Amino acid sequence: MPHPDAAMNEQTQHPDHHGVVVPTGVLIAAGLLLSFTIVMVLGFRLSGQEPTAQIPQYEQSLISRALRFEDGPNGSVQVFEVHADQDESLVHIVQSGQGGFIRGVLRSMARSRNAHGIAPEHPFVLNLEPSGTLVLEDPQTGQRIDLKAFGPDNIDSFRAMLASEEA
Numbered sequence: 001m002p003h004p005d006a007a008m009n010e011q012t013q014h015p016d017h018h019g020v021v022v023p024t025g026v027l028i029a030a031g032l033l034l035s036f037t038i039v040m041v042l043g044f045r046l047s048g049q050e051p052t053a054q055i056p057q058y059e060q061s062l063i064s065r066a067l068r069f070e071d072g073p074n075g076s077v078q079v080f081e082v083h084a085d086q087d088e089s090l091v092h093i094v095q096s097g098q099g100g101f102i103r104g105v106l107r108s109m110a111r112s113r114n115a116h117g118i119a120p121e122h123p124f125v126l127n128l129e130p131s132g133t134l135v136l137e138d139p140q141t142g143q144r145i146d147l148k149a150f151g152p153d154n155i156d157s158f159r160a161m162l163a164s165e166e167a
Helices: 004-013 024-047 100-116 152-163
Strands: 063-071 077-082 088-094 124-128 134-138 143-146
Touching: 063 088, 063 152, 077 100, 088 152, 100 134, 100 143, 100 152, 124 152, 134 152
Parallel strands: none
Antiparallel strands: 063 077, 063 124, 077 088, 124 134, 134 143
């Protein structure tokens, strides 16, 4: 009769199965869930209904301004609105030592333009979306920055450029 330890060593070296055992019920439930999801999506698409959550249409801005930024005297940043006839009017001045967030966003967008070989004289577009989101867009590179993500104080620094008339 073999010694009990010998049988244990044999089981340890040669297990009966080599994979993970998944209960049949779990596999059936996963298959049913996947099938149900596919049928529902297919039915929804074939019915012609539009999804309730859609990618926002950026053309529907409440307020939109084409803005060009230029370094001014004594470290200030001058903000010009570029009109349809290409005339410009000074609408805002960021004083030296102020507007760190504005300067940071503009540096980021300027780097993107430099990487694409785009001249700095093209204006950016500042949009107020129907949802209240403020977006700074560079039409030249397609870059869009949702300013809402940076908090109310930072949004207000750009919102002032929408509200201001000629400086």
